[in-house]
Amino acid sequence: MKKPVVLLGLGGHAKVLIDVLELGNYEIKGYAAPSEQKSPYTIPYLGKDEVLGHYDKTEFMLINTLGSTSNLELRKQLFNNFKSQGYLFATLIHPKAYVSNRAIIGEGVQLMAGAIVQPFAVIGDNSIINSNAVVEHDSLISSNCHIAPGVTISGGVKVGECTHIGTGASVIQDIQIEDNVVVGAGAVVIKNVSKNKKMIGVPAKEVKK
Numbered sequence: 433m434k435k436p437v438v439l440l441g442l443g444g445h446a447k448v449l450i451d452v453l454e455l456g457n458y459e460i461k462g463y464a465a466p467s468e469q470k471s472p473y474t475i476p477y478l479g480k481d482e483v484l485g486h487y488d489k490t491e492f493m494l495i496n497t498l499g500s501t502s503n504l505e506l507r508k509q510l511f512n513n514f515k516s517q518g519y520l521f522a523t524l525i526h527p528k529a530y531v532s533n534r535a536i537i538g539e540g541v542q543l544m545a546g547a548i549v550q551p552f553a554v555i556g557d558n559s560i561i562n563s564n565a566v567v568e569h570d571s572l573i574s575s576n577c578h579i580a581p582g583v584t585i586s587g588g589v590k591v592g593e594c595t596h597i598g599t600g601a602s603v604i605q606d607i608q609i610e611d612n613v614v615v616g617a618g619a620v621v622i623k624n625v626s627k628n629k630k631m632i633g634v635p636a637k638e639v640k641k
């Protein structure tokens with residue numbers, strides 16, 4: 433039996449996650465957020481994050497619904513904060529994602545429709561592999577990353593923590609991208625990237641943050 437889930441937030445990324453949850457027949461108990469959200473759903477608002485302390489944490493799993501367009505710090509903080517209190521995050525895989533049996537998928541990872549994760553790839557905790565993104569063989573996506581829709585990560589690539597690879601970007605084989613990097617939408621990364629850089633264009637070049 434799957435445990436029911438509680439959503440942390442109810443923004444745009446939550447909408448896509450709710451589809452995955454419904455396809456997986458999860459019961460959604462409600463959502464926690466700083467305030468009640470206007471939404472097209474009838475999912476109950478439970479209260480601010482602290483309200484979860486009133487429930488037995490072994491009886492449900494959490495879903496981190498914070499997406500990102502570049503900065504992953506909040507998503508990471510939310511995950512680490514609840515993990516340090518002993519909560520479990522559900523790992524969600526859309527039924528139309530493909531994941532090799534030889535890939536390793538961490539806790540709280542979200543693989544959206546059309547995502548492909550090939551053999552010996554590793555996806556770290558709390559990372560998103562968004563719609564139609566490809567992570568090729570032997571690649572590492574570290575924790576708290578967002579691989580946005582339509583991205584191609586070629587074989588043997590290493591991506592550091594808290595890195596955002598923007599919509600439709602490509603990374604050629606065997607590249608190393610360090611922590612806290614932002615790769616702009618549509619960029620093509622052909623050289624290693626050191627930490628905290630923002631890269632745009634074809635081929636990708638650094639722009640100051």
Ligand SMILES: CC(=O)SCCNC(=O)CCNC(=O)[C@H](O)C(C)(C)COP(=O)(O)OP(=O)(O)OC[C@H]1O[C@@H](n2cnc3c(N)ncnc32)[C@H](O)[C@@H]1OP(=O)(O)O
Binds near residue numbers: 615
């Ligand atoms: C389901 C979902 O929706 S998931 C969300 C997915 N979204 C993404 O992945 C978005 C990724 N983000 C981007 O591509 C952003 O444009 C960033 C992070 C690269 C830059 O954002 P900002 O720092 O706010 O830069 P800003 O918009 O001010 O642009 C600065 C300059 O860079 C240019 N620029 C910005 N993004 C890009 C890009 N992807 N490629 C080429 N040039 C770009 C701008 O045209 C501007 O040029 P100018 O100074 O000559 O006018």
